[in-house]
Every structure is written in structure tokens, then in C-alpha cells.
Amino acid sequence: MTTRTRTLTRATAALLAAALLAGCASADKNQTDPPSSSTTSATTTSSSMSGMSGMSGMSGSTVGTEVPEVNGVKPVASQVLATADWQGMQIQARTMTPTTFVLFNSSTDKETYMRPPKDASFHLMIMLSEKQTSEPIAYAGVWATILNSQGKTVYSDVQWPMNSAYMGPHYGNNVALPGAGKYTLKLLITPPDQGRHLEFAHVWQQKHEVTEHFSWAPPK
Numbered sequence: 135m136t137t138r139t140r141t142l143t144r145a146t147a148a149l150l151a152a153a154l155l156a157g158c159a160s161a162d163k164n165q166t167d168p169p170s171s172s173t174t175s176a177t178t179t180s181s182s183m184s185g186m187s188g189m190s191g192m193s194g195s196t197v198g199t200e201v202p203e204v205n206g207v208k209p210v211a212s213q214v215l216a217t218a219d220w221q222g223m224q225i226q227a228r229t230m231t232p233t234t235f236v237l238f239n240s241s242t243d244k245e246t247y248m249r250p251p252k253d254a255s256f257h258l259m260i261m262l263s264e265k266q267t268s269e270p271i272a273y274a275g276v277w278a279t280i281l282n283s284q285g286k287t288v289y290s291d292v293q294w295p296m297n298s299a300y301m302g303p304h305y306g307n308n309v310a311l312p313g314a315g316k317y318t319l320k321l322l323i324t325p326p327d328q329g330r331h332l333e334f335a336h337v338w339q340q341k342h343e344v345t346e347h348f349s350w351a352p353p354k
Contacts, residue, residue: 147200159337207222208353215319216346221337222265224345225318227278229256232308247347248294250308255350260293260305260321274338275324283316314351 176350215227232250246272250257257279262271276293293305311317 140346153282159314166167174199197354210353213256213348213350214320215348216257216344218344218346219265220342220344223271223323223338224261224263224265224268225321225323226263227321227344227346228259228261230259230301231257233257235306236293247336248308251310253310254308255311255352256309257306258293258309259301261302262305262323270303271326272303273328274305274326275322277320277324278307279320280309280311281318282312285318288312288317298346301350311350316351319348 137287187352210229215229216225217227218225232254234247234249237246238244241260256341260276260278262274262276263269264271274295278289278291278293279287280289282288288311289309291307291309295303295305295309297303323342323344325338326339
């Protein structure tokens, strides 16, 4: 082998090695980092949103339980508590990490910050949407009541109409449960107070109640 041939061979090998190293570095950069904030956990959603005709029979399916604590808040895995269909209105109750939200009073131009209690278990979200289009339904009223396994009421409060960049329009509030156990969720949905096109002229005119059972355990 001539000196020129040896030089070309070494150069080719060096180029191949550089290409391999560049490929490995690129692959490392493209890897997805694990969740590092409560926001990431809170936005983890279930893929089962279809087929909500009547009660789903779900009893607490969770997603993404192993996530680190951030700013003193232990992230709560998203959990579907109930699904129902009321005259073409899809109703879904689910949980996310307890969060501070803002109530704005347009008559006084004041904001009230609603911070979760120290013993908050999760932020309860009630999604109301139209079945055919999946568009959110506004101007309804939602009241949530939770009972323990002995039938005692441990939570009963209004679910505020609110918006979120992560979860979209919903009705929600922070909930504090006494601990792990089996619970019953009751939702009272009042008719949307809104103008309606003719296809919605004769639906959602009476109060509607949804009842579902679920299990809850604090994050480890």
C-alpha cells in the first residue's frame, strides 16, 4: 500500500468516526427529558374521550404517577372520575394538580386569587361539551358533592367556570379529601343560560345529576 493510499484510508476512517459521533450527539439531543414540573403532570390526559353514552363505569384510571415534587407541591396524576351523556352533552369529571386560580369580577374590576388549601387533594375539573362537535358548553351551573364510603359528605362546593391554557374551558375548584379511600362523586348540572340555535331548542332544560364511585389515594 502506497503512502498516498494510507493517507486516504486514514482520512476516510476519521470522517466516518466523526459522522458516527455527530449522529450519537444528535440522538442524545433529541431524547425527551422526563417531566420536571407539576404543570407537565397536570396536563397528562387520558385518551378515552369517545363513546361517552351513559356512565362509563370508570373507577379511577390514572396516568403518570411517578413525577417529582416541584415548589413544595406533589403533582397529582390525571384521573378520570366520571363520564356521562345528557341529551347530547358530554360530561367528564377529572383531576389535576391543585392550583391557584383567579376569579375576576367585571363589576368591580377586581381579581381574587383562590389558593388551594394546604391539605388539597386535587383540582377537580368538569368538562361539558357538545357531543357532535366536542365544543365546550358555557354558561351552565355545576355543583360537586363528594361522599365517603359511609355516606358522609366530605366536600360540597360550586365548580367555577374557568379557562386554562392547558385544559381549556371547564368548571373547577380545589378539593381536599380526608385521605385514601372509596368515594362517591355527585354532580348537579343546571341548564346553560344562553341563546340557542334551533337544534338545541328542547334539550338541557332541567337539572341533571351524575353519580359515580371512585377510589383516591394521595401521591407517594
